[in-house]
Amino acid sequence: MALADFFISLLTFVTIYSLFGLGLNVKFGFTGLIDFGHVAYFMIGAYVTVFVAMPAGLSETYEGLTGLGLATAFAGVPGGDLLGWLVALVIGMAAAALVSVLVGIPTIRLREDYLAITALGIATILNAIFHNERWLFNGAFGIREVHEPLSGAFPIGTGSFQLNLLLFGLPSVAILGYAAYRTAKVVRPLSVRPALLGTGATLALAGSVVFVITTMTGLVVDLGVFVLNVDNTIAFVLLVGSVVAGRAALTETDHIGALLALASALLFTLWYLGQPLVAFVTEGETADLLLNLFWLYDATAGSAGGLDYDRFFFLFTLAFLVGAYLWVERTVNSPYGRVLRAVREDESVPEALGKPTFRYKIQSLMFGSALAGAAGGLWAANIGFIDPTQFASTVTFFAYTAVIIGGTANNRGVILGTAVFWVINSGTRFLDDFFPSEYAQQLAALRLILIGALLIVILYYRPEGMLGEQDYDIDLGRGGVSDD
Amino acid sequence: MTEIQNPILDVQGLEKHFGGITAIGGLDMRVGEGITGLIGPNGAGKTTFFNCVTGALTPDAGRVAFADGDITGKRPSAVAQEGLVRTFQIPRELPEMTVRENLQLAPRGQSGERLAQAWLRGDEFADDERRVREKAAEMAEFLEIDHVLDAKAGTLSGGQRKLLELARVLLTEPDMILLDEPLAGVNPTLEQKILDRIHDLESQGYSFLFIEHDIDVIMETCERVVVMHQGQVLTSGEPADVKSDDRVIEAYLGEEV
Amino acid sequence: MASAGLLDALLQGLITGMIIAAGALGLSLIYSIAEVPNFAHGDMITIGAYLALALNKPGAIPFVPEFGGLPLIAAGILGVAVAGSTGAIYEVAIFRRFRSKGADLITMVIVSLGLALVLRNVVLFLVGSGNINYDTERVTNTNVELYLTGNGLSVQTVQRQAGDLVTLGEWGYGWLSLLAIVALAAAVGIGVYRWRSDDASFETVHLVSPRIFGIASGITALAALATVLQGAPHTIDAAVWSTSVGVSIKYGVIIGLTLVTMLAMNLLLKGTKTGRAMRATADNMALAEIRGVNIDRVQLVVWVLAALLTALAGVLTGWFASNLNPNMGFSLLLPIFAAVIMGGITSPYGAVLASLIIGVSMDVGVFLLPAEFATYRTAIAFVILIGVLLVKPEGLWGDV
Structure with missing residues (x-):
């Protein structure tokens, strides 16, 4: 798989799980409900969306309830399969919300720890x-007949190579450029010395990794066996240098966030553009560099390239995430959101002031679950196959980790935290290539150990997460002078 | 014992038991307009009485009427909607929210508190919120906590918390306020300030039922005093009469009066 | 040939309940004294089981040097002991720090969740996700078959050896001796109960409550009498009712070990200074500290004890099911939480009783329900918990 394709699939994952995390943030971040059963609504959203969209008799191995076939119901209308799928998604969200009410009515009055365990159960x-x-829904065999909206229309392109490159390539570069600009804004407050030290530390770390993995390529190594050779010695020296420089940078500045952003941006650039740049400089090879820079353009899609379905689907999910983000923002930046946060802080206070807190908690549960349901519907369409093992409780725990890392009660934090989580969990998968394949499971476990430890460390040193709780401002429209 | 002719709060035969312990045993109380003091030795059941009246606890028996409506066993929010609100003995500020937000939370009937309004935002949404902001700012000024409006409520001093607690309750524009020891742990200057404000508010038509340990304060402040003892009303009446009542002195024996 | 029935399910449930009880006892200590709703409890069970595995079957774990392995008894004891020290690590490295920061309940929940993630993946990292079992002798179940005939009760013990059913023993009781056994056992039980509750004044704290003492004596008497009064077997062709109960040495070991453990815990909580300090801390941590209780020491003891108990549960589960996997603890987490909440968080005795109720309901429930519901064994525990919480949101016995 080309790096750009992997990048797209990683982004799609982050987008869908961010949507899932936003739902959790509504419940946990803004209302203080510990719903350890959040994944159930993700599952219900996925299954119901698939079931409603699925036409009957597609497969002989499917023995579940007959699908409602909404994907083909609007076949006469242009884009009818998208319309049918959207209706299915709304039904999936509604089903998730409905189940959450049924679960919530008896359990939501319970103490927070009892609620957590009951929801998990x-x-x-x-x-x-x-x-x-x-x-x-076909039990453990899962459903393979997942409708992927508009998949028939892709790949699309103009038929002209140059035009395609322009149409899809330019936005790609523009997005990367914008990301660089935003990162630069975050990094700006950093003074020169710590910035240089941070850069040095990051480069040394990357160099150390490169030396380690190059010596391991093709070798049958046993984990824990460290061969002393030139490469490993250089790697070790670089690693020590990285730690020393990193410590120095951290002690010299208060802008730890800026330092982290700088290091992340550097690592991303090295990961994403490093090898193509080397190829370009040493051999004048431009293909990889262009493919990675023009990541929305897929050269293999049709004769002149174009936008393939995976890339489209990323943009599609991104639109959902943006919509959900604005929707949640609108909800919490309102007197309604104020009551939700009051419930989180001390339920007895809004109750004593005349707010029916039970209703607020149920509504929060429904809203958060509906968002999880939407994430589920998108998940199913993205994977193309669902079975119950995809919806284990660990998914809920991952979402909690992501929300807490990014910043509880911060919608941007949810997206950042989800990105950090999945970069650690999946973005580092390229390292697997350098280890014998039988260690894949070990490496996966190692990542989760790292994430669990990170969760505890963040809770101890920075319980508010990377970004901390967001600020609130109720927009009063024209003439409204904000005083917050 | 003088009887109240037009009670706002009318409690009859109230009972509350915890396991085998009787906290309130067949209590009758009528509270009228103005400032009424509620005193009694520790463990007399004053706070339990508040909890039963405002719905934080469900009484085992008896009837609670407020402004001619039956509020027995209603949820606290429903009782507050009727215009009967209470403060907490230990102030319950919402620590991670600003003082301003703590105050803006309080006013009743904000249209933006409904989910549909928060999403759709009709015309009254902005109007209501402007009104709420103004009222919150005015109240902060009235109780002289306007200089800490943008601080997180968790950073306030003890006295400021007491004022915030009072301000929040006032912002609901209730008919009657149950104050659970608003002066406990408050320095004399602030105590006078709170009492002044309570008098100001009384003249604006608010009624208060007021738990306080300091009998002298009660004597100065209240038009009427109710004395609770062992989960029942011992006596009630004019402060001067109550103070000289032998039963009251007996009930307080062993305690500082 | 009799088939397994309610009695068999009841015994199975008792064993399940005993294993849950070992976990629940530890969780109730952590919950009430350390004030941590410990979501890592299930994975602590897994860790305990695998620690014993590392000593019993070192070859199964790549990072452990091969040394042949210890017999399961030694490995179990050592594994449980090592697990105790991991409890100390959790307390000192994690929970003590959060306690000193005044972390709230939600934070503690999430911290324990993080720990759960770490522990589970440590097992996955070191051993992998496959099923594995202890290197120990296979234990064959013996079926005790009971036949009720016109003349009384007849008993056969049957074992499957090399594919064939072999009858090991056969005896019977007449109606009269049956009646006598039951009546005498009941009399002993009630008598002991009376004697224990009469001899002491109201204030006396019983190390073992009279009721439990009575029930234990009754059961002992029943077993003794049943052995002594064995008679000739009856012809079983005309049996009006028959049932088969599978038993093995495992059953006895599990019941015995957990009972001894509970007794030891009881002794510790009621009879020692540390126990009194623990109970005072559970009651009110701030007050206990003022009265000079060393809170850090108490919490350390609590975590070590809980880790020992979870490890015991883990070894017993792994041995009983002849199967270890990284999910084994997590699947016990729900029943354990259900038992602790049902029994009242601060009552270890309530937790044990609730564990037995839950264990029995799980296995009897699976027996009574149609076969396709067998996969919902854990769900049964949960339905009971939700039912209890709906009626009494504070738990069955409350926070007494």
Whole structure:
């Protein structure tokens, strides 16, 4: 898989899980509800969307309930399959919200720890039901007949190579440029010395990794066995240098966020453009560099290249994420959101002031679950196959980790935290190539150990997460003078 | 014992038990307009009485009427909607929210508190919010906490928390306010300030039921005093009469009066 | 040939309940004294089981040097002991720090979740996700078959050896002796209960409550009498009712070990200075500290004890099911939480009783329900918990 393709799939994952995390943030961040069963609504959203869209009799191995076939119901209308799928998604969201009410009414009055364990239990039971009851949604065999909206229309292109490159390539470069600009704004407050030290530390770290993995390529190494040779010695020296420089940079500045942003940007550039740049400089090879820079353009899509379905689907999910982000922002930046946060801080206060907190908690649960449901519908269409093992409780815990890393009660933090989580969890998968394949499971476990430890460390040193709680401002429209 | 002719709060036969312990045992109380003091030795059941009246606890028996409506066993929010609100003995500020937000939370009937309004935002949304902001700012000024409006409520001093607690309750524009020891742990200057404000508000038509330990304060402030003892009303009436009542002195024996 | 029935399910459930109880006892200590709703409890069970595995079958774990392995008993004891020290690590490295920062309940929940993630993946990292079992002798179940005939009760013990059913023993009881056994056992039980509750004044704290003492004596008497009064077997062709109960040495070991452990815990909590300090801390941590209780020491003891108990549960589960996998603890987490909440968080005795109720309901429930519901064994525990919480949101026995 080309690096750009991997980049796209990683971005799509982050987008979908961010949407899932936004739903969790509504419940946990803004209302203080510990719903350890959040994944259940992700699962329900996925299954119901697929079920409603799925036409009957597509497959002989499917023995579940007959699909409602909404994907083909609007076949006469242009873009009818998208319309049918959207209706299915709305039904999926509604189903998730509905189930959350049924779960919430008896449990939401419970103490926070009781709520957590009950929600976890209900999610586990629901998963067991989806797993065991083949008559329902084909049980453990899962559903392969997932409708992927508009997939028939792709890849699209203009037929002209140059025009395609322009049409899809330019926005790609523009987006990268904008990201660079935003990163630069964050990094700006850093003075020269710590910036140089940070750069040095990052480059040394990257260099050390490069030396280690190059010596391991093709070698049968046992984990834990460290061969002393020239490369490894250089790697070790670089690593020590990196730590020393990193420590120095950290002690010299208060802008730790800026330093982290700088290091992340450097690492991303090295990861994404490093090898193509080397190829370009040493051999004049431009293909890889262009492919990575013009990441929205897929050269293999049709004779003249174009926008393939995966790239389209990323943009599609991104639109959902932006919509959900604005929707949640609108909700929390309102007197309604103020009551939600009051419930989080001390439920008895809004209750004593005349706010029916039970209703607020149920609504928050429904809203958050509906967003999880939407994420589920997108997940299914992205993967093209669903089965109950994709919806284990660990997915909920990952989302909590992402929300807490980024900043509880901060919608941008959710997206940042989700990105950090999945970069650690999946973005580092390229390192697997340098280890014998039987270690893949070990490396996956190692990442999760790292993430669990990171969660505890963040909770201890920076419980508010990377970004901290967001600021609130209720927009009063024209003439409204904000005083917050 | 003088009887109140037109009670706002009318409690009859109230009972509350915890396991085998009787906290309130068949209590009758009528509270009228103005400032009424509620005193009694520790463990007399004053706070439990507040909790039962405002719905934080469900009484085991009895009837609570407020402004001619039955509020027995209603949820606290429903009781507050009727215009009967309470403060907490230990102030419950919302620590991660600003003082301003703590105050803006309080006013009743904000249209933006409904989910549909928060999403759709009709015309009254902005109007209501402007009104809420103004009222919150005025109240902060009235209770002299306007200089800390943008601070997180968790950073306030003890006295400021007491004022915030009072301000929040006032912002709901209730008919009657149950004050649970608003002066406990407050320095004399602030105590006078709070009492002054309570008098100001009384003249604006608010009624208060006021738990306080310091009998002298009660004597100065209240038109009427109710004495609770062992989960029942011992006596009630004019402060001077109550103070000289033998039963009251007996009930307080062993305590500082 | 009799088939397994309710009695068999009941015994199975008792074993399940005993294993849950070992976990629940530890969780109730952590929950009430350390005030941590410990979501890592299930994975602590897994860690305990795998620590014993590392000593019992070192070859199964790549990072452990091959040394042949210890017999399961030694490996189990050593593994549990090592697990105890991991409890100390959790407390000192993690929970003590958060406690000193005054972390709230939600934070503690999430911290324990992080720990759970680390522990589970440490197992995955070191051992992998496959099923594995201890290197120990296979234990064959013996079926005790009971036949009720016109003349009384007849008992056969049957074992499957090399594919064939072999009858090991056969005896019976007449109606009269049956009646006598039951009546005498009941009399002993009630008598002991009376004697224990009469001899002491109201204030006396019983190390073992009279009720439990009575029930234990009754059961002992029943077993003794049943052995002594064995008679000739009856012809079983005309049996009006029959049932088969599978038993093995595992059952006895599990029941015995957990009972001894509970007794030891009981002794510790009621009879020692540390125990009194623990109970005072559970009651009110701030007050206990003022009265001179060394909170850090108490918490350390709590975490070590809990880790020992979880490890015991882990080894027993792995041995009983002849199967270890990285999910084994997590699947016990729900029933354990259910038991602790149902039994009242601060009551270890309530937790044990609730564990037995939950264990029995899980296995009896699976027996009574149609076969396709067998996969919902854990769900049964949960339905009970939700039912209890709906009726009494503070738990069955409350926070007493």
